Amino acid sequence: MDILRFATAGSVDDGKSTLIGRLLFDSKAIFEDQLEAVERTSRDRGTEYTDLSLLTDGLRAEREQGITIDVAYRYFATPKRKFIIADTPGHIQYTRNMVTGASTADLAIILIDARKGVLEQSRRHAFLTTLLRVPHLVLAVNKMDLVDYSEARFEEIREEFTSFASKLNATDLTFIPISALHGDNVVSRSENMPWYEGSSLLHHLENVHIASDRNLVDVRFPVQYVIRPHSATSQELHDYRGYAGQVAGGVLKPGDEVLHLPSGLTTTITAIDTFDGPVEEAFAPMSVTLRLGDDIDISRGDMICRPNNQPQVAQEIDAMICWMADGLKLQPRSKLIIKHTTRTARALVRDLHYRLDVNTLHRDESATALGLNEIGRVSLRTTQPLFVDDYARNRLTGGFILIDEATNGTVGAGMIVDAR
Incomplete structure (x- = not known):
């Protein structure tokens, strides 16, 4: 079973938290004590129905104000797919x-609230x-109701949003009319909207094709850790040298010729190990550990790629930054x-080209x-060369974070537009 990660967004009172609560409730993904707590809180507030938004608005400030502030992550699964939901806040702040x-x-x-339309x-x-290059948009x-x-009304909203979306780089856009409060078109098709011929929201989430969204062409393997079990008792383990990390692009197989950056040396993959044992690709x-045919000086932060398909080695970067x-x-x-x-490297901000409204x-x-x-x-200048792709080509090798040296706190997220 694969995993679909999806985020929800919307204006205040558009019903994001209620929708997620409805998905969790109708897919039997909540425990009885959770439901009892939500029913009890709903009664205490005097509402005539079970307020499913309380399943996700976990912060006290969120419940008091009736808004989403933090990013709430929720997990559920159906027989077809596992899901990770990021309930994101709508306020500009x-x-x-x-x-x-x-x-x-x-x-x-x-x-979108059907009464208010596109805001x-x-x-x-x-x-x-x-x-952020999210491949699919619903x-x-x-x-x-x-x-x-x-x-x-639905067609009016669809027409208005489609006109706006033509200015954006929206690759896959789907429109679904729903009522999160009553469950119309959320898990099952609604009898109240016989004119709608599409699938329910959950059916769409279960069947949307995501395998081709990931870059399977450009091999990118940032090395996270070098595994050398020096305390091993057997000679075979004592001689073991593996390079652990998460595959950021492409497909790797034993026998493939690969190139190491920054040295530029080539070697071959002899084996690919995982926690559950060796794999063929x-x-x-x-997240895997690569074993290579030659002893090369490889350390954290290095990149393994194909000899004829390399990322850009750059110290001058243009990027869109969210501060x-x-x-x-x-x-x-x-x-x-x-x-x-x-x-990790140090960076100097060379220029601010524009601020985007x-x-x-x-x-x-x-x-x-x-x-x-x-x-x-x-525009940024880094003290060390980075091995990058444009964010539009690879979200993993095209994205980065900025950290304040004084506090060690994350202060910005960037998406690479150009590098040299």
Whole structure:
């Protein structure tokens, strides 16, 4: 069974938490005591129905305000697939939280209130998901029960959003009319909307094809750890040398010729080990240990790739940055630590080209700094060469984080646009 990671986003009161609660409830993914606690809290609040949003809004501040603040992760499974849900906040002041939750998603669900239609926040969420290269986008038009399950209203919203999405790089866009409160088109098809001929939301999540979303062409293996069991008793284990890491792209097999960066030396893969034993091939996002035919000086942060298909070796990087620090601004001459795959280096901000208004997509070229939750295009110079691809080509080797040297806290997330 494969795993689908999906993120939900939407404006306040669009029903994200209720939708996730409905998915968990209808797929029998919650325990009886959890349901009893939610029913009890619902009664205490005087609601006439079981408020399923309480299953995900775990922070006390979220429950008091009725909003999502933090990224809440939930897990459930059906006979067809396992799921990891990132319930991301919709407020503009929590843009960094949404970027964090959507950065690893295979699919994003954007909720729209059928009464309100496409709002500024809806456009911002769509832009952020396409900026993060989330391959699949579902527009769930919620609260259809409050517009009498109107087909005309659904088509109006679909038309408006499709027009906006034409300006974005949205590769796969699906529209589903739902009522999260009553369960219409969430797990099973709704009898209240016979005009809708598509599948339910869960059926779509179970069957959306994600295997081809990962880059299986460019072999990328950032080395995380060198395994040398010096205390081993047997001679075979004593001589063992393996290079552990997570495959970031391509397919690796024993016998393949590979190249090591930064040395440029070539060798062959003799074996691929996992916790469960040797395997005949490895691909993203598997975590494996490679054994090589030659003794090469390889350490953490190095890259293993194909001789004729190498990443760019770069110290000058242009990237879109989402700034996540409160009280600290990103501006030219800022010095930071950059963590890219398993490699860490120091970086200098050479230039801020523009700040992007995520609501209007306007570029402010007069901006001199990026503040909390702001996004802009920045040029960086690193002290060590990084082995990178454009983010559009590979999200793993095209993404990085920025760390403040003084506090060791993560202050920014970047997506590489160009490197040299």
